[in-house]
Amino acid sequence: xxxxxxxxxxxxxxxxxxxxxxxxxxxxxxxxxxxxxxxxxxxxxxxxxxxxxxxxxxxxxxxxxxxxxxxxxxxxxxxxxxxxxxxxxxxxxxxxxxxxxxxxxxxxxxxxxxxxxxxxxxxxxxxxxxxxxxxxxxx
Numbered sequence: 001x002x003x004x005x006x007x008x009x010x011x012x013x014x015x016x017x018x019x020x021x022x023x024x025x026x027x028x029x030x031x032x033x034x035x036x037x038x039x040x041x042x043x044x045x046x047x048x049x050x051x052x053x054x055x056x057x058x059x060x061x062x063x064x065x066x067x068x069x070x071x072x073x074x075x076x077x078x079x080x081x082x083x084x085x086x087x088x089x090x091x092x093x094x095x096x097x098x099x100x101x102x103x104x105x106x107x108x109x110x111x112x113x114x115x116x117x118x119x120x121x122x123x124x125x126x127x128x129x130x131x132x133x134x135x136x137x138x139x
Contacts (some may be wrong), residue, residue: 043075053120083116
């Protein structure tokens with residue numbers, strides 16, 4: 001973590017104040033995501049649900065050992081629809097930088113990806129599920 005702190009301290013002006021390094025994010029995660037311009041994250045179902053509901057531009061790094069390779073499928077689906085950038089091959093610092101940098105420097109690109117992500121979001125999913133269950137229970 002100390003090496004990351006030193007790296008963050010050396011970021012150029014314009015990026016340094018937009019980069020916030022933290023050890024762990026717990027209950028404040030919704031606030032952190034709401035404030036983020038770009039999110040770099042794994043691509044599990046819960047994360048995808050949150051990012052799309054919020055309409056966030058994201059660089060997705062699938063966990064290779066996910067069950068049934070579901071994270072890779074999630075990331076590929078969003079990338080194919082223009083709703084995220086996915087690192088589907090070997091992840092290196094250069095590839096990560098190449099994925100994140102355009103999102104940080106090109107506001108229009110970031111906004112376009114965020115809008116496409118929002119189109120995939122279902123912030124009312126819990127309400128919709130309750131409606132389906134109540135309808136099924138009524139027969």
